[in-house]
Amino acid sequence: MSDDQSAKRPVPTMRDIAAAADVSQSTVSRVLSGVPTAVPIAPETRQRVLRTARELGYRPNPLARGLRGASTNLIGAVVRDFSDPFYAGAIEALVVESMAHGYNVVLGHAPGRSGEVASSLTTVLETRHTDAVVLLGDMQEHPQLLADLRDSIVPVVALWPGTSPREFPSVDADDRAGIRAGLEHLVSLGHTRIAFVNAELPNEYRAREDAYLEFMRERFGAVPPGYAERSPSALAGGDAALRRLMDRADPPTAVAASTDVVAVGVLHAAYSLGVRVPDRLSVVGFDDILIAAHTVPALTTVRMPISEIVGYAVTQAVRLAREPAGGERPPDLEIFAPDLIVRDSTAPPAQE
Amino acid sequence: MSDDQSAKRPVPTMRDIAAAADVSQSTVSRVLSGVPTAVPIAPETRQRVLRTARELGYRPNPLARGLRGASTNLIGAVVRDFSDPFYAGAIEALVVESMAHGYNVVLGHAPGRSGEVASSLTTVLETRHTDAVVLLGDMQEHPQLLADLRDSIVPVVALWPGTSPREFPSVDADDRAGIRAGLEHLVSLGHTRIAFVNAELPNEYRAREDAYLEFMRERFGAVPPGYAERSPSALAGGDAALRRLMDRADPPTAVAASTDVVAVGVLHAAYSLGVRVPDRLSVVGFDDILIAAHTVPALTTVRMPISEIVGYAVTQAVRLAREPAGGERPPDLEIFAPDLIVRDSTAPPAQE
DNA sequence: ACGATGCAGGCATACGATTTCGCCCACGTG
DNA sequence: CACGTGGGCGAAATCGTATGCCTGCATCGT
Numbered sequence: 001m002s003d004d005q006s007a008k009r010p011v012p013t014m015r016d017i018a019a020a021a022d023v024s025q026s027t028v029s030r031v032l033s034g035v036p037t038a039v040p041i042a043p044e045t046r047q048r049v050l051r052t053a054r055e056l057g058y059r060p061n062p063l064a065r066g067l068r069g070a071s072t073n074l075i076g077a078v079v080r081d082f083s084d085p086f087y088a089g090a091i092e093a094l095v096v097e098s099m100a101h102g103y104n105v106v107l108g109h110a111p112g113r114s115g116e117v118a119s120s121l122t123t124v125l126e127t128r129h130t131d132a133v134v135l136l137g138d139m140q141e142h143p144q145l146l147a148d149l150r151d152s153i154v155p156v157v158a159l160w161p162g163t164s165p166r167e168f169p170s171v172d173a174d175d176r177a178g179i180r181a182g183l184e185h186l187v188s189l190g191h192t193r194i195a196f197v198n199a200e201l202p203n204e205y206r207a208r209e210d211a212y213l214e215f216m217r218e219r220f221g222a223v224p225p226g227y228a229e230r231s232p233s234a235l236a237g238g239d240a241a242l243r244r245l246m247d248r249a250d251p252p253t254a255v256a257a258s259t260d261v262v263a264v265g266v267l268h269a270a271y272s273l274g275v276r277v278p279d280r281l282s283v284v285g286f287d288d289i290l291i292a293a294h295t296v297p298a299l300t301t302v303r304m305p306i307s308e309i310v311g312y313a314v315t316q317a318v319r320l321a322r323e324p325a326g327g328e329r330p331p332d333l334e335i336f337a338p339d340l341i342v343r344d345s346t347a348p349p350a351q352e
Numbered sequence: 353m354s355d356d357q358s359a360k361r362p363v364p365t366m367r368d369i370a371a372a373a374d375v376s377q378s379t380v381s382r383v384l385s386g387v388p389t390a391v392p393i394a395p396e397t398r399q400r401v402l403r404t405a406r407e408l409g410y411r412p413n414p415l416a417r418g419l420r421g422a423s424t425n426l427i428g429a430v431v432r433d434f435s436d437p438f439y440a441g442a443i444e445a446l447v448v449e450s451m452a453h454g455y456n457v458v459l460g461h462a463p464g465r466s467g468e469v470a471s472s473l474t475t476v477l478e479t480r481h482t483d484a485v486v487l488l489g490d491m492q493e494h495p496q497l498l499a500d501l502r503d504s505i506v507p508v509v510a511l512w513p514g515t516s517p518r519e520f521p522s523v524d525a526d527d528r529a530g531i532r533a534g535l536e537h538l539v540s541l542g543h544t545r546i547a548f549v550n551a552e553l554p555n556e557y558r559a560r561e562d563a564y565l566e567f568m569r570e571r572f573g574a575v576p577p578g579y580a581e582r583s584p585s586a587l588a589g590g591d592a593a594l595r596r597l598m599d600r601a602d603p604p605t606a607v608a609a610s611t612d613v614v615a616v617g618v619l620h621a622a623y624s625l626g627v628r629v630p631d632r633l634s635v636v637g638f639d640d641i642l643i644a645a646h647t648v649p650a651l652t653t654v655r656m657p658i659s660e661i662v663g664y665a666v667t668q669a670v671r672l673a674r675e676p677a678g679g680e681r682p683p684d685l686e687i688f689a690p691d692l693i694v695r696d697s698t699a700p701p702a703q704e
Numbered sequence: 705a706c707g708a709t710g711c712a713g714g715c716a717t718a719c720g721a722t723t724t725c726g727c728c729c730a731c732g733t734g
Numbered sequence: 735c736a737c738g739t740g741g742g743c744g745a746a747a748t749c750g751t752a753t754g755c756c757t758g759c760a761t762c763g764t
Contacts, residue, residue, distance in 0.1 A: 082444030092434030
């Protein structure tokens with residue numbers, strides 16, 4: 001062998017394999033791509049090429065491959081907030097699910113409100129660079145991104161689209177049913193003074209808040225004024241919101257949070273206010289994030305079927321990516337049902 | 353305008369722009385790439401090209417760009433466990449930091465122990481597809497991946513390498529100093545019976561456990577037998593480990609956890625065992641994850657300087673990516689110092 | 705007046721893999 | 735022996751962008 005400096009060889013190309021195996025580069029391509037070709041290859045030649053490729057440590061260049069119109073096997077993911085444990089779990093599911101389909105995931109970040117960043121993002125994500133794009137969370141704040149995606153040819157699947165205009169095939173959970181299940185549970189325990197704490201950007205969990213308002217009106221005729229709290233940030237916000245609620249003349253006996261993260265903030269606030277959970281205050285979360293079973297006390301919450309949702313979304317995305325952009329079915333919406341998980345943060349209200 | 357079917361136009365190329373603006377494709381490239389070129393372009397021509405590109409909705413094809421040996425502006429990230437809130441935060445920092453440098457992030461997952469998946473991963477990640485690779489966490493379980501990366505030409509930066517062989521430039525926190533700060537804090541409060549709960553895969557947080565063992569031997573002559581607990585999973589494991597510890601004849605008065613997530617499990621276990629924190633048990637975490645300030649009670653922990661670490665790593669990765677692989681400095685190791693953050697989960701031990 | 709210089713831009717090629725067309729040879733057949 | 739046939743493979747175009755090199759023209763210097 002003449003590999004005097006094996007460390008420096010900067011990745012062999014098909015041409016190198018061809019030269020070493022003494023065939024043409026076309027033949028190398030045919031052998032290595034593996035697909036049944038119209039051109040027959042002699043078994044002996046095939047073996048020689050494969051062996052040479054292995055010896056030289058050949059790796060295909062996905063760029064060159066993609067250039068010819070083939071797929072890059074990349075799925076772009078645009079996420080609102082990484083540090084949110086809920087999305088963290090969703091991303092994990094997305095990556096696992098994508099890899100099961102033979103795809104990798106490119107992450108884009110769409111933070112706060114910044115058209116600039118988000119639009120420069122699409123420049124990288126789309127244009128055949130990714131075979132499909134998956135949107136995680138409400139993208140209403142990023143009209144530029146949505147517009148770019150709409151114009152582009154890459155298929156898009158939206159997860160938990162919230163209030164985003166429904167212009168792509170979407171997958172969502174039935175937030176309304178989830179909230180109602182949680183509230184029903186509280187009511188069945190005897191609660192009537194039930195508050196709601198929402199967090200995150202405006203509109204983010206609007207459907208959950210609306211479901212709360214609807215339920216309360218339905219069941220009690222009206223929403224106690226001031227019982228629907230909103231705060232900008234999840235953790236500190238949940239904290240501050242609970243303090244406001246408990247300062248009232250008629251403090252709630254139960255709180256439904258728009259999110260488990262908010263619920264964690266609420267639990268913490270209750271603790272530091274000396275309000276025992278669930279004795280004096282019941283708390284219901286939403287999402288069933290990983291630590292929900294290990295909060296103090298363990299959180300009663302509504303389980304979001306993340307893996308089902310993500311699995312469905314990836315399957316859709318892959319299917320759309322494979323089709324030559326022919327389908328063009330009208331954007332559909334798939335809804336998954338959440339389940340109530342009763343743990344230790346809910347109990348009948350204290351006797352007065 | 354003659355755009356009769358604007359929806360179907362499958363992304364214009366430079367050639368299209370060139371034809372429409374009546375210049376050559378080279379000129380379009382020179383104008384749009386923006387870089388100072390040896391070839392001068394008349395302002396009028398430049399404007400015409402720019403206008404045409406805008407009208408046609410031109411987007412560069414990063415594949416073709418990368419094919420020419422240019423960079424893809426992609427950083428590959430390989431992560432051990434997404435759902436771990438700590439890594440979730442790290443990934444967010446990584447994405448933000450990368451985008452600040454003009455890079456996007458491709459995610460790879462390196463779950464449990466599975467050479468297959470991890471190696472198929474590199475096929476996509478390396479080979480000039482990504483300009484650099486960032487490893488998050490201990491990759492000891494993935495020798496195949498490490499070998500592939502070693503052979504390839506992409507620069508690699510390892511974050512929190514743990515016990516991985518130090519073959520790439522690495523960035524880490526001073527786990528030993530962090531653990532010692534936490535233990536020192538406990539000792540200064542009067543604790544002597546201090547246990548340690550480790551979690552995750554074997555070796556994952558070995559340095560932290562070793563620091564604990566060292567400190568205990570140094571300070572008290574020996575580690576109380578059975579005080580160094582280990583469990584396979586972070587949350588449920590922390591829970592089970594604490595139960596074992598509190599069942600002993602000489603239960604500890606304080607617990608240091610290898611991780612905030614473990615500490616959350618410990619807090620939960622203490623709660624369900626009726627052990628008040630911090631009255632009867634002090635708990636110290638490590639990492640300062642987002643919810644650490646909002647556990648019940650708020651967790652005393654050691655802050656991991658994630659953004660500093662990730663920022664440094666990305667800067668290194670970008671620098672290495674820009675260099676034509678010339679540098680080849682010996683793998684260095686950069687260490688960041690963690691700080692103790694005292695909250696409400698620690699107090700002097702109960703009087704006996 | 706004539707070559708030198710500078711400006712503006714086109715031509716051609718390279719990047720690495722896929723794919724379409726053919727070429728050549730061996731073999732079989734009439 | 736001429737001719738078809740099909741197996742086995744190579745040559746070359748192609749994808750979209752970047753760049754080195756060249757050319758045409760006008761101006762400038764002497």
